[in-house]
Amino acid sequence: MTGRSLAEWLVFQERVHPRAMDFTLGRIGALLERLGLAKPRAHVITVGGTNGKGSVASLIESMLRAGGARVGLYTSPHLSRYQERIRIDGAEIETPLLIEVFERIEAARAEITLTFFEYATAAALLAFADLKVEFIVLEVGLGGRLDAVNAIDADVAVIASIGFDHRDYLGDTLEAIGAEKAGILRPQRPAIFGSLEMPRSIETEARRIGAALERLGTDFGYLRAGERFSFRRGSLGLEGLPRPALAGPVQYANAATALAALAAGGWLPTRAAIATGLTSVRLAGRFEVREGPVRWVFDVAHNPAAAAELARTMQERPPAGRWLLVAGILADKDAGAIALELKNALRPGDVLCAVTLGGERGRSAAQLAALVQPILGFAPVLADSVEAGCAYAAREARPGDAVLVFGSFHSVGPAREWHRLYCEEPRC
Numbered sequence: 001m002t003g004r005s006l007a008e009w010l011v012f013q014e015r016v017h018p019r020a021m022d023f024t025l026g027r028i029g030a031l032l033e034r035l036g037l038a039k040p041r042a043h044v045i046t047v048g049g050t051n052g053k054g055s056v057a058s059l060i061e062s063m064l065r066a067g068g069a070r071v072g073l074y075t076s077p078h079l080s081r082y083q084e085r086i087r088i089d090g091a092e093i094e095t096p097l098l099i100e101v102f103e104r105i106e107a108a109r110a111e112i113t114l115t116f117f118e119y120a121t122a123a124a125l126l127a128f129a130d131l132k133v134e135f136i137v138l139e140v141g142l143g144g145r146l147d148a149v150n151a152i153d154a155d156v157a158v159i160a161s162i163g164f165d166h167r168d169y170l171g172d173t174l175e176a177i178g179a180e181k182a183g184i185l186r187p188q189r190p191a192i193f194g195s196l197e198m199p200r201s202i203e204t205e206a207r208r209i210g211a212a213l214e215r216l217g218t219d220f221g222y223l224r225a226g227e228r229f230s231f232r233r234g235s236l237g238l239e240g241l242p243r244p245a246l247a248g249p250v251q252y253a254n255a256a257t258a259l260a261a262l263a264a265g266g267w268l269p270t271r272a273a274i275a276t277g278l279t280s281v282r283l284a285g286r287f288e289v290r291e292g293p294v295r296w297v298f299d300v301a302h303n304p305a306a307a308a309e310l311a312r313t314m315q316e317r318p319p320a321g322r323w324l325l326v327a328g329i330l331a332d333k334d335a336g337a338i339a340l341e342l343k344n345a346l347r348p349g350d351v352l353c354a355v356t357l358g359g360e361r362g363r364s365a366a367q368l369a370a371l372v373q374p375i376l377g378f379a380p381v382l383a384d385s386v387e388a389g390c391a392y393a394a395r396e397a398r399p400g401d402a403v404l405v406f407g408s409f410h411s412v413g414p415a416r417e418w419h420r421l422y423c424e425e426p427r428c
Helices: 006-016 026-035 053-066 095-109 116-130 174-184 200-209 250-265 271-280 304-316 335-343 365-376 386-396 409-422
Strands: 043-048 071-074 086-088 135-139 156-159 190-193 212-215 220-225 228-233 236-242 288-290 295-299 323-327 351-355 381-383 402-406
Touching: 006 095, 006 116, 026 095, 026 116, 043 053, 043 174, 043 250, 053 071, 053 135, 053 156, 053 250, 053 271, 071 116, 086 116, 095 116, 116 135, 156 174, 156 250, 174 200, 190 250, 200 212, 212 250, 220 250, 228 250, 236 250, 236 271, 295 409, 304 335, 304 402, 323 386, 323 409, 335 365, 351 365, 351 386, 365 381, 381 386, 386 402, 386 409, 402 409
Parallel strands: 043 135, 043 156, 071 135, 156 190, 190 212, 295 402, 323 351, 323 402, 351 381
Antiparallel strands: 071 086, 220 228, 228 236, 288 295
16 A cells, blocks of 8 residues: 555656656556456457547446446546546445545556556546446547557447547548448447548558447438437437437537447437437536526636537527637647637637647747737737636626637636636626
8 A cells, every 4th residue: 555645646657657648558458368368258348539528428328327337437637636547336436435446556556657548548448347237338538549548448439429539649531530430330239420421540440450330321210300400310210319418519419429339239229218318418618508697607618620510509599698718729720720610600709818838749828829810800808817817707708798718628617716716606
């Protein structure tokens, strides 16, 4: 026993491996073998893609739980607390259990150096094994082929969408990105693709290994009818399903993708459980709304495709007054393309406050403003932190306005905490 606190464990884990990102399955694979975790007894659903993977994973978890299954969900990154990454039956992992699994990992790893993400992945799998979950839902962190979760063979693999992001690691074309994402597919097992446009590289990989590929719009689909929708997959048809609780028109496609994954695995719960799962699903930081005299919205959209979907949701749910945007976008993200996608959702009188994000990947408010001002056609306000940007928006907002914080987990996480501390009263 080391006696470390959780905070001390997280600092320690950042220092064990010499590089923060070092993609290989060798280290995590060797550790999982030592821990007896390489072949989980539970059914495994791995969810990757550029955008939508968090929503699809949460929808799968919610519907399975509504059907009475015991489910472990692993996602990343977290917004406020590390424990958010590991959920068992809808609840965040308890800190004493998390520290215990860290200690067991440390005892087993010996000469193996692990990245921060590899520690988290191993901790999730160890906790899920201890608590004997029936289903494990793993969200891919980055890419797919060499992501730590890919050390586990998925019974069903899901790719929610393909778009441009992490080009330094995944490639400069959608075909290259698709090939990396397709690394989570497995021979003779279902592979679900959840968007209408699919790079050929995914089909090529599925054929090469003999995965059973199903595509949205071809092998399964949905049809909206007001606030309800229908789902079809082969001879299966589900009519009159309720609108998913997650905001945005894309959530119908995400719900259909989650349903296709469950159906492909033979795990589809009853229609009543499906409806309950759709209406009870929750996911922080994806057009997450806090209502009040001033509406606050938090969305982690950090690439052009996510920004396009955010813009559609903004147009679908406009405030009575203005949008006051608080934007923090990391330096390795295409801020100009993000601004271009959001431009049509903005109206005269709307305001944007650019905030500084620190760290190695950070970008200053002035740098962000210089990139987006020519695109938006007005000068952003500058703030030296997320908290300062939120305080500015709270001061400026009038009843009927909406504050939207977006651009990164590094923006939304601190903003949600600021809102919790300072906006409990209706004044905010």
